[in-house]
Amino acid sequence: MSVSRRDMLRRTAQLGATSIGLGAATLAAQRLLRDGERSYPVNRSEQAGSPSRPDRLIRPPGALDPDDGFLAACIRCYRCQDACEFGAIQFFTEQDGKHYHTPYVDPATKACEPCMKCTEHCPTNALAPMTVDQRAEIRMATVELREDLCLSYKAKRIRDEQAMMMELGREPTESEAPVERRGPCGECYMFCPVRERAIKLEPGAFLAPLVFPDKCIGCGMCEEVCRVIVRGEPAIKVVPLREWS
Ligand code: SF4
Ligand code: SF4
Ligand code: SF4
Incomplete structure (x- = not known):
């Protein structure tokens, strides 16, 4: 039965x-x-017309470095994916050569909400066991901010431009008005599990983020929320620490 x-x-x-x-x-x-x-995340290879390989190689938290034998230690058991309540873990397929059936996280699909459950369930310590209290120590990736795409920085620029226009006795331009109405944002800061370390807010009313890449754990929570807010290319993104090889 x-x-x-x-x-x-x-x-x-x-x-x-x-x-x-x-x-x-x-x-x-x-x-x-x-x-x-x-509902597990759909591996990209299963999505019609999508490549199987993500742009970035980001392993789940606690992953051994390639030089320390991650590929040898991972027995392709999928237990980390089973443990992940957030659906953040995907798996490479046969098309990905030596990476086949090993786990990755792609914040463009789903960020890691660093609960550390996957590390508790890995039977070989390919993902070293860690507690939630230790999450500030993980280094899945790091972070980059593009001020030109960030709503808070845009609002700040517009405020400066408008102040200048007013000094010159001219009206603000129409094209700037919609962004101005969105105003300050700062959501990446609110969602960052290690805020005040990896992201701080600039003093002042614009809630403009300041990033500290060496303190970032690479979870992608900031990217996930920013992608929704800006409705396009996110202003803040995680970048891998390792090259594809
Ligand atoms: S830490 Fe939690 S959310 Fe992140 S990949 Fe592991 S199980 Fe999923
Ligand atoms: S979430 Fe995006 S738009 Fe909002 S403050 Fe952060 S980087 Fe800027
Ligand atoms: S800056 Fe972004 S990727 Fe880094 S820890 Fe904070 S939310 Fe995670």
Whole structure:
């Protein structure tokens, strides 16, 4: 008799009701039952017309460096993906050569919300076990900010231009008005799990972000929210620490 994934979840949830120590598994199973079947991110190779390889090579948190044998340590078991409640982990396919069936995170699809669950479930320590309290130590990638695309910096520029126009006794131009109405943003700061380390806000009313790449953990939360806000090329993006090889 085959047992469906849903049946297994239901049994786990029932077991957890009478067993001490299964609290986390129980909660997870109950949540999944409530939400229905888990929807995993679709690997790009499964999306019509998309390349399988993301632009950036970003491994999940705690990943060993390539030089320390990540590819040898990862046994392609997919347990990290199973553990990821946020659907942030995707897997390379056979088309990706030596990287096949190893995990990656692409914030253009889903950022990592650094809960560290994947590191707890990796059976070989290819992802070194880490707690949430240690998340400031992870280095999945780093960050770059383009002030020319950032709404806060745009608002600031427009304020300066308008002050200049007023000094000259002229009206502000129409094309600048829509951006001005959006006003200051600062959402990347709000979403950054290590704000005040990786992102600070410039003093003043414009909530303009200042980034500190050496303190960034590379989770991509800032990029994810910025992509929604600017509705196009995000002003803040994570950049990989490793080259494709
Ligand atoms: S830390 Fe959490 S959100 Fe990030 S990849 Fe691992 S399980 Fe997913
Ligand atoms: S979320 Fe984007 S637009 Fe908003 S302040 Fe941050 S970088 Fe600028
Ligand atoms: S700056 Fe962005 S990528 Fe870096 S830690 Fe903060 S949210 Fe994550």
